[in-house]
Amino acid sequence: MATAPVEVAIEISPRARVDLVDVRKRVSETHGGVLETFPQALYSSFHTTAGYLEQSLASRLNKKRNGLAHYLTFFRNVFPPGAGYKHDEMHLREELSEAQRQVEPSNADSHLAFISAGLRSCVTYRLRPGEPVFFIDLDGVNGGRPRQRVTTILGFNTEEEVARERIEVPMSAHPVDSINLKNPSFGIYARCQQLIERHDVAKGRIQLTLAPGEDQAGLTVNEYETLLMQHDLAEVLHNPLRFMAEKSRHLLADPRAIPNKTIGYAKYDMVRVFNQLVDALRLSDSIVEQIISRFFVGAPARHFLRMKRSVSLLVSDRDTPGEGRVNQGRYQSPILVQWRRAEQRTRFVDITLTRFR
Numbered sequence: 001m002a003t004a005p006v007e008v009a010i011e012i013s014p015r016a017r018v019d020l021v022d023v024r025k026r027v028s029e030t031h032g033g034v035l036e037t038f039p040q041a042l043y044s045s046f047h048t049t050a051g052y053l054e055q056s057l058a059s060r061l062n063k064k065r066n067g068l069a070h071y072l073t074f075f076r077n078v079f080p081p082g083a084g085y086k087h088d089e090m091h092l093r094e095e096l097s098e099a100q101r102q103v104e105p106s107n108a109d110s111h112l113a114f115i116s117a118g119l120r121s122c123v124t125y126r127l128r129p130g131e132p133v134f135f136i137d138l139d140g141v142n143g144g145r146p147r148q149r150v151t152t153i154l155g156f157n158t159e160e161e162v163a164r165e166r167i168e169v170p171m172s173a174h175p176v177d178s179i180n181l182k183n184p185s186f187g188i189y190a191r192c193q194q195l196i197e198r199h200d201v202a203k204g205r206i207q208l209t210l211a212p213g214e215d216q217a218g219l220t221v222n223e224y225e226t227l228l229m230q231h232d233l234a235e236v237l238h239n240p241l242r243f244m245a246e247k248s249r250h251l252l253a254d255p256r257a258i259p260n261k262t263i264g265y266a267k268y269d270m271v272r273v274f275n276q277l278v279d280a281l282r283l284s285d286s287i288v289e290q291i292i293s294r295f296f297v298g299a300p301a302r303h304f305l306r307m308k309r310s311v312s313l314l315v316s317d318r319d320t321p322g323e324g325r326v327n328q329g330r331y332q333s334p335i336l337v338q339w340r341r342a343e344q345r346t347r348f349v350d351i352t353l354t355r356f357r
Contacts, residue, residue: 005156005203005356006034007318012149014140018076020068024133027153036127038155042205042356044122044314045151046329048223049110049139051119055126058134068134075113076138083243085109086231093227103143108232109243110139111222115233115307121221121332122205122312152327154203154316156356162199163353166211167191168346175341176237180224181208181349182333188351192313192326195353202317202324204355208334209310211348216340218307224333237339307337315353 008031012021023043027035035041045051052058053068061067085108086092090101125133135151167188169179181188192206210217222228235242311334314327336347 003037003157005154006038007152007154007203007316008034009150009152009318012135012137012151013146014137014149015146017137017139017141018072019137019140021135021137022132023135023151023153024131035153035155038157039127040124040156040159041127041133042122042124042154042156042312042314043133043135043151044154044327045135045149046121046327046332047137047149048121048221048329048331049107049114050135050137050149051114051121052123052133052135053117053119054123057118059128059131062132062134068136072113072117072136072138075117076109078116078240078244079109079112080244081109082106083109085112085228085243087111087225087228089227093225095225105139105142107139107142108228111228112232112236112243113138115220115222116236118308120311121328122314124312152314152316152318154314154356156203158357159204159354160357161352161354162201162204163195163351165191165195165351166348167351169336169349171338171342171345171347173341173345175339176234177338178224178229178233179336179338180229180333181336182224188349189326192351192353195351196315196324196326199353199355200324201315201353201355202322204315204324204353206313206315206326207310207350207352207354208313209350209352210336211350214309214342214347214349217336217338217342217347219309219311219334219336220307221311221313221328221332221334223331224335229335233337237337 008027010023010026010030012026014021043052053061058068061071082088087108088106090096090104090106093101093104096104119136135149137149140147140149167186169181169186171177171179184190188208208219210219313334315324316327317324318327319325336349338347
C-alpha cells in the first residue's frame, strides 16, 4: 500500500546575497530518508526573490562545474544593482510607512533576475539518486544581515486531476501590461478555494494556465508592486538592455549626449558576458544558448524572459490540518504579463486542481 504524501518544512539562513542551498541534502540531514520513498516531490518557496529552476534546466546546468552560478551571473549582469529602478526609489513607495522605507531592501534587480532567469516558486522534481535540488536565493542578505527563508517539500506518489475551470480576466488597452491574478475582484483565489473544499483536497496543487490561443503573454509568480510591475518590468519588455545600459553610463565620456552609444556599449558588454557563460559551460547549441542568443539579434524581450504559460500553487493543510488551502508567501502573487494588446481586452486562464496521493 502506497504511503500517504509527506510534507516537511526547511528554514534557510542565506550565507550571501546570492546563495545556492541543496535542499534535498538539507532534508536528508534534518529528516533522514522520509522523502526518499516517494518518486516525486513538490518544492515550494514562499519568497519572491528565491526559488527553484525546473528540473530539466537545473539538471543540465548541474552537469557542469559551477554551472548554476555562471547561469545566474548572466542575469545579474543584465540587471545590476542600483541601475535606476523605480521600485528602489523608496520615497515613491506610497504603500510603505516611513519606518518601512528605512528597512525595505532595494532589490528590484533580484525580482527582475528571478523572473527572467525562469525561477519558480513551485516546481515538481522526480527522484533521481544523487541529484541535488537547489534553492536559489537572489537577495539573501540585506544590510549585512541574512534574511530568513522557508521552503517546503511535499513527497508524493501520484497526481490526479480532480477539477478544471476557465476564468475570464479583463485586460487594459495597454499593449504592455501586468495583471495581479490574486486581486480579489477577479475571484480567482475564491474560486480555487471553493474547488479545494468541494473536492476535499488536502495536499495537491493549483495550476493556472493561459488558455489555448492566448499568445503574446506569460505567467510568473512574484511581488505585485506597482512600480516594479508597471515601470521596471515594462521597461524590460520594451528594451531588455535598459538597466545594463544605465549602469554602463559612467564608462562613457558624455553618455547623455549619445544614448545610442550607451546602448551599443551595453550590447557589447552583454555579448562578452554571454560568451563567457557559453564557453564556461560548453553549452553551444544548448537550450541556454538558444534562449539567450536571441537577445542579441534584436528579438523582442518576450524571447528573453523565460516566463511560461503556466504557474503552480501549493495546496496544503500544513497549517490547517484536514483543510487544504493555497499556501503562498505574504508578497507572492501570480501575475499575467502581456506584451501585445489582447484583441477583446480579455484573456482566459484555466484553473486545474490536482490531488497528490
